[in-house]
Each structure stands twice: as C-alpha cells, then as structure tokens.
Amino acid sequence: MSADSRMKSMPRWKHVVVTGAAQGLGRALTEICADAGITVSMIDHNEPLLTEARETLTARGSVAPYCCDVSDNTQLGDVFQRIRETDGVPDAVICCAAIGDSAWKQRFEAAVLERVLRVNLLGIANCLEHCLPGMCAEGGGTFVMVSSLLDARGYPGTASYSVSKAALRAMADSARILLRASGIRVVLVRPGFMRTALTTQNTIRMPGMLSADDAARRILRDIARGKEVIAFPRWLAVFAEAARLFPRPLYERMTRAAMIRDGEAEDLHYRPRPAEGG
Numbered sequence: 001m002s003a004d005s006r007m008k009s010m011p012r013w014k015h016v017v018v019t020g021a022a023q024g025l026g027r028a029l030t031e032i033c034a035d036a037g038i039t040v041s042m043i044d045h046n047e048p049l050l051t052e053a054r055e056t057l058t059a060r061g062s063v064a065p066y067c068c069d070v071s072d073n074t075q076l077g078d079v080f081q082r083i084r085e086t087d088g089v090p091d092a093v094i095c096c097a098a099i100g101d102s103a104w105k106q107r108f109e110a111a112v113l114e115r116v117l118r119v120n121l122l123g124i125a126n127c128l129e130h131c132l133p134g135m136c137a138e139g140g141g142t143f144v145m146v147s148s149l150l151d152a153r154g155y156p157g158t159a160s161y162s163v164s165k166a167a168l169r170a171m172a173d174s175a176r177i178l179l180r181a182s183g184i185r186v187v188l189v190r191p192g193f194m195r196t197a198l199t200t201q202n203t204i205r206m207p208g209m210l211s212a213d214d215a216a217r218r219i220l221r222d223i224a225r226g227k228e229v230i231a232f233p234r235w236l237a238v239f240a241e242a243a244r245l246f247p248r249p250l251y252e253r254m255t256r257a258a259m260i261r262d263g264e265a266e267d268l269h270y271r272p273r274p275a276e277g278g
Helices: 003-008 024-035 047-057 073-087 110-120 122-138 156-182 212-224 234-243 248-261
Strands: 015-019 039-044 063-067 092-095 141-146 184-191 229-232
Touching: 015 024, 015 073, 015 122, 024 039, 024 047, 024 212, 039 047, 039 073, 047 063, 063 073, 073 122, 092 122, 110 122, 110 156, 122 141, 122 156, 122 184, 141 156, 141 212, 156 184, 156 248, 184 212, 212 229, 229 234
Parallel strands: 015 039, 015 092, 039 063, 092 141, 141 184, 184 229
Antiparallel strands: none
C-alpha cells in the first residue's frame, strides 16, 4: 500500500489518547497512529510494557506514556489533566483496555464480576467523564469504545467478559444519542477474536482469528470512512446478530453443545465453594 493510500485510510487526527496502549490492539493502534504522524498519549497499567513501548516507538513518532489503571477514576482524572497540559485536548480517545476472568462461570461471586466491570465498563465511563469537557470546549471529537462480538448474547464460556461488553454496547448506544448535538462522535468497535494476550485465556474455539495489526487497520479505516459501528469479520458479525434472534431454548442447546465440544462440560454444572469450616 502506498503512503498516500495509507493516509486516506487514516482519520485526520493530530492527537489521540489510547488506553491499553502498551499491548494487544491498543499497541497496534498506537504504532499505526504514530507512524502516520499523530501524537499518541499512551495509557496502560503495565509500567514495564509501557516503558518498552515508549523506547520502541519514540523513533517512529510522537508518543507520551502514562502509567494508570483506568478503573481508578481519580488517578485517571489526573492523567487526563496532564495530557491536556502537555499536548492539548485530544481529537480522539480510543478505549482498548480490557480484561477477562473465567472464574465467574465457575463460581458466581460478585467480586469476580466486579473486577471485570471496573475495567471493561467503568474504565470507559471514567474516560468519558474526563475527556468530554475538553472535547465540548473544542467543539467536538471522537470517542471510540472497543467492545466485542461477544456482546451480542450472553456466552457462559466467557461469562464476565460477555456481560461487560453487552453493557458497553448499551452505553455506546445511549452516549451516541446524548453527545451527537455536542459534536462528539461515538464509535462502537465490535471485533471478533484477535491474537492477543487476552485470548490466550480462552478455552473456547475462536474462528476467524485476526492479528491485532489487521484489526487496528480495519478500525482506523472504517473510522476514517465515517462508520459509527464497526463489526468484523463480517460473516461472524452476521452470525452474532442472528443469534440474538434465536429462540432461547435453541440458543441454550447450541451453547451447551459448543461448550461440551470445547471441553468445558464441567463448567455446565455449578458447584458452590464449600462454606468455611464446613
């Protein structure tokens, strides 16, 4: 692809904030934006990976690392203030930070789900809270929420992750309507399976696997084209949406069969943790 073609497939941003920027999809997006001459403010909780990313990417473009846990609202507010003071209000914020926890399918303990929701849902709400005042003052911007095709219907094999992404999908729909009049564009990204550290935790089959770099290029291209919901690969996105219409008994039978096929039959039987002292 020529340099001109690459530029046409990029949003016209000067400054972007990326969360989860030191690894996986966030790292891929950071690299592509930096190569395109976009200043990238990198937010990630993993300081060693963040340091390595900065050392690698400094020669390729303008990047500024900020070590922060997006679930810590106070800490994140301080980071966004430092970002504004250093590089100004960003044209876009891309929220990639996410975690999974397979333990919730084995024991329905609120603390397990809370941990995932604090990062995958409240972490993005925290970003919204701290970026909106600046974007509104500047007359607009782009806010990108990275969800998943697993947001379509609850899948017990990735229970806590599916729950968090389904809630995020609803949040994106709500925020898009509320923010359009302020000139802020809300984009929901619904990728399929990507080859990242997060998917190494999965025991389920993962058809249509993409590299993080391929996914990042698709996302930036479609944002540049004006799309507000980006779902891929297309065939898997169509199936995920169709599954929302399946009658509940059919969906349950298909899901149970898939879990058994993937070696997760034991997880279909809930076993409470023994009481202490029992």
